[in-house]
Amino acid sequence: MSDTSFVRTEMLPQKAPPVTAVGAIGWARANLFSGWFNSVLTILGLLAVYFVLSGVLPWMFLSVWHASSLNECREIMEATWGETSGHACWAVIKERWVQLLFGFYPSELYWRPVLAFVLLIVAVAPVLFPGAPRKFFYVTAVYPFVMPWLMWGGTIWGPLLVAAGLAIGFFAQRFLLPIVGSLASLIIAVLASVIWWLFLVGPLAGALGSVLNIGLEPVISRNFGGFMLSILIGVVAIGCSLPIGIVLALGRQSDLLIVKAICVGFIEFIRGVPLITLLFVASTLLNIFLPPGTEFDIILRVLIMVTLFASAYMAEVVRGGLAALPKGQYEGADSLGLDYWQSQRLIIMPQALKISIPGIVSTFIGVFKDTTLVSIIGLLDPLGLATAIRADSDWNGIYWELFAFIAFLFFIFCFSMSRYSMYLERRLKTTH
Amino acid sequence: MTTLTDPPKETFRLSMLIYDTRYRSMTIQCVALIGFMLLAAWIINNTLVNLNTLGKPIDFGFFSEPASYDINQRLLDYNSRDSHLRASFMGLLNTLLVAALGCVAATIVGVLVGVLRLSKNWLVARIMTVYVETFRNVPVLLWIVLAMAIMIESLPAPNEFRGDTPTATMNLFDSVAVTNRGIYIPEPLFSRSLGNLHVLGESSLRFDVSLDLILLLIVLGASIFLIRRNTARANAIQEATGVRPTTWYINLGVLLVPTLVVLIALGFHLGYPELKGFNFRGGTYMRNSLIALWLALSLYTAAFIAEIVRGGILAISKGQTEAAGALGLRPGRIMSLVILPQALRVIIPPLISNYLNLTKNSSLAIAVGYMDITGTLGGITMNQTGRELECVLLLMLVYLTISLSISGVMNWYNNRVKLVER
Incomplete structure (x- = not known):
């Protein structure tokens, strides 16, 4: 009998996985080339990315920063690269960024909007982040009175x-x-x-x-402009629309027929018309609706209309949250003997507002973006200022650099707001 | 022994209006109603007093006066001698045109992006995320003026198509001309046309209805009716015998043959745009402002729709797919019979509100000079006649009507697909 054994007695050492299944190649095979369709998509995607980046990156980075007019920019481009297209002229931003931020606000008083903005951050910090010092709430309390004083003087x-x-x-x-x-x-x-x-x-x-x-020193509203104006309108509309929206939502959900009818009528009317028509009302009609001789400035009128506009949307978002609460919550609050306002304050609202956070934040973002519409009725928000800068003979014909700068700033604000909403959702999540 | 005593007889006291919950709601409502009516009366009174002082009482007579301005993109015939009412009507049609085009384009792009964002392909999913975040976080007005700037600045002017060595050429076999004034596409023409039906005579709301189009629609409708009959017959046979007769070639024939016969009978051909003088002639002209508005609105709204579609698909639990697979359904049928009907329920309500947003955002046309209802009624007509109150209120009424009708139709559809609960 030979000593040939057909059963292996010792274990084989473990083999390394095939190179095509791990590491970068494995990842690429799994995520980019897992079939002919995916491979085609990947190649198309790569082509699209290359196409966009090959246009944008040179434009962005091979650019002119020091010039005093578009013509000078073009001369420099001609001298450096031998062509005028495909290169940005950031000199306009370098020269006018202050104006894009502050409009025609007197330059020696820039510290006031800056201070208002810093105080704004301090004031909203305790509302937004539980880690912020509780003492900041004092700032929150006085902010509504300090801010207008700082801005208008x-x-x-x-x-x-x-x-x-x-x-x-x-x-x-x-x-x-x-x-x-x-x-x-x-x-x-x-x-x-x-x-x-x-x-x-x-x-x-x-x-x-x-x-x-x-x-x-007082500053007249006509001098307000730029991102300062957008942020001012956005903050006031956002701050005022949340309480008004909650009240409207409660009115719409209430059993009182007349109150409900008034709230529904208001909400549906505002939501049914574009913001631009409300801004027309602000610029032409609001003075007609008020007692003869009432004159108040255009920014205040715009603030009122934008706030009303935002409130109607906010009301619908909050109503969604109220409707999503199980009926047992209302009945539980009643059976504890709480009255209407107590049950709203202690039981209903905390849960309803939590459910509606994503909607509330996206309404905020929408309102902030919609502040650009004031340029149509002649206020100098960033877009209005872009037109004004183009009207200057030095910068006649410059488009992309201004648009890119404005879009970038809006993107920063809106994107951080939407990320914050995600953070808040995670923080408030009580399920497992 | 106990005796039943009558419950204490309630006498109504005035304080019960506030402290008795049975009456309190009435009190609150009365106060609210009185307050509301006082506010309304105050505003109306102020308005009347102010308008009297300004010397322009409410009067809609200006609508019949000649508008004396031109509308450069229009669907019906119009000239500057027509009335303000006619001009507003043109504007309304322009609003509806861009809203309809925008909704269709936004839905297509949005669904595509939403699905691709869920793709297992890492690169494609990332690209779509970047697209969605970029478009959602930048104001739509900026996109509109940017699109307009691109149209004007980077597309060739019509005279660049001219000469022996033109610097620009027409696309798609010389049928489409893309210029900085707009896009010219071939128009359908009928050499043996049945003519037009003039509706509403010479009034401001007059419009023509092409009889050719009506004939085509009737034929198409009849074809679709026959196709449904055919499908129903096939279903009946399948239920009776278990074998489904092939239907597709009959359906295709019923759909195409009558339509083609009618088109040939009417002498259908395309009218191509041609360069004549300084500009293109012939073809259907889509002005640069219309294209810019359409592109910007649909790409912006598509980013929102993509998120809705993605959310709707994610909302359907994986168990549904697996259960459908366990029943022996093929992947295509799983999608069309199980996943899509459920996802649509989640998708449709926010989709409606995005269509409404797009329609309302189309009022930003005024920023690029597209003559929609805001540009005509709320723009030039208002500035020419100085009738701010009438114009703005009518403008709001028009938008309110559009919004309410869209949401009405969509709610009706939503109720049809809604889950019927016990």
Whole structure:
């Protein structure tokens, strides 16, 4: 009997996987060339990427930074590369970027919008990130009064007295609560504040200003422009539209027929018309709707209309969140004995708003992008300024560099907002 | 022994209007209604007083006055002697034209991008992500003016097509001319035409209906009816015998033959654009502003639609595909019978609101000089006549009507495909 054994007695060493299945080649085979169709797609994709990049990259980086006019730019291009097309003239951005950011705001006062922007970041930080110091909330509280003062300037008494109106309302409510009951005290407090704002703030501010004139140099609205204007409109519309939108959504969901009808009518009307028609209303009609002789500036009118516009969209987003809550949540809140506002505040809204975060943020992004529409009614937002810069004989005929710069800045803002919404969704996710 | 006492007799007190939940809602509603009516009355009163001061009471008479401005892209006949109403009507048709073109293009691109973004191909998925993020995060107005700038700056002028050695040539076998003034494409012509039907005589809303087109539509409709009959017959045979008769060649024949016969009978041919003088003549002309608006709106909206489509497909759990496969369905049928009907339910409501957004965004045409309803009624007519109130309110009414009708039709469709729950 031979000692030939047909059964292997020792283990073979493990073989390395085939080179086509691991590493870069394996990855490429799995992700790029897994079939003839995918291979064709990959090659088409590579061609498209090459086509785009071969045009954009030289244009972007082989460019002219130092020139004072488009013609000078072209001369430099001609001297350097022997052609004028295919190279960007970033000199226009270098010369005009300040204008694209601030419009015609007086240059010695640039610190004011910059400070307002920095304060804005401080003010929204505690709202956006739980890690931010809680003390920042004080900044959030005073920001609505400080921001207009910084931007428009004027006497400090105006914003102080407006803030005092809130305090008056608050203390009136506190003081009257034991005497006349909750509802009556609330109504009286609101009335007191409104009367204070409408009739007393103006004369009082004037009087105080003549006694002790503390203030900043006023800046008229006509000088506002550039990204400062876009951010101003965006922030005000975003800030005001969320509370108004929540109220509208609650009205639309309520059992009160008339309240519901008013809310539905408002929301559907605003959502049914384009923003540009509302801006026409702001620029031509709003003065007609108000008492004779009322004159207030175009930016304020635009702010009002954009806020109304954003509120209607916000209301629909919040309504979606309210509708998505299971009925048991409403019934549970009722069975705990909470009244309407308590159950909204403690049970319904926290969940509904959480569900609607993606919608809220995309409404914010939409509103911020829509601020460019004000250029159509003649305000100098970045797009309006681009036209103004082109009207200058030095830069007549320059398009792509300005558009690229504006698009880049908008992209930064909107993209970071959408990333933030994803972060917030992850943070608030309570499921496993 | 206990006696039943009557419940305490309720006397109505005024304070119950506030503190009794049975009456409180009535109180709140009355207050809201009164407040709303007071606000409306205040605004209307202010408006009337202001308009009286300005000396222009509300009056729609200006609509019958001659518009005396030209509309460079129009679907019907119009000249500057026509009335403002006719001009607004042209604008409305232009709005509907760009909205319809935009919705179709945005849907096609959007669905394609949405599906490709889910592709297993890494490179293609990344490219589509970049496309979606770029277009979604930059204002649509910027895309519109950018597209217009590209049209004007980088396309050849008509005179570059001229001469013995032209620097530009026409595309697609000399049938399409792409110039910086717009795009000229071949137009359908009938040498033995049946003529036009003039509707509404000489009024401002007059329009012509091509009898050729009506005939074609009737023939096509009849063909489709026959095809459905044929398919129903095939289904009946399949259910009875288990064998499905082949239907495709009959269907194809029924669809094509009558239409071709009618086209030949009417003498169908294409009219090609030709360079005459300083510009092209003949063919259908699509102005550069229309093309720019169309491109920008559809690419912008397509980015949103892509996300909706992607979300809709991702919302269908993998178990559905596997279960359908376990039933023995082929991949094509899995898609058309199981995945798509369910995904459509998720996709359609946001798709509707994106169509609405596109229609409303088409009002930005005013930025590139395309004469839509905003450019005519809300632009030149308003500036010429100085009737801001009438023009803006009518403009809003028109958009409101368009929006409500689109959402009405789409909601009806949505209700049809909606899941019927117990």
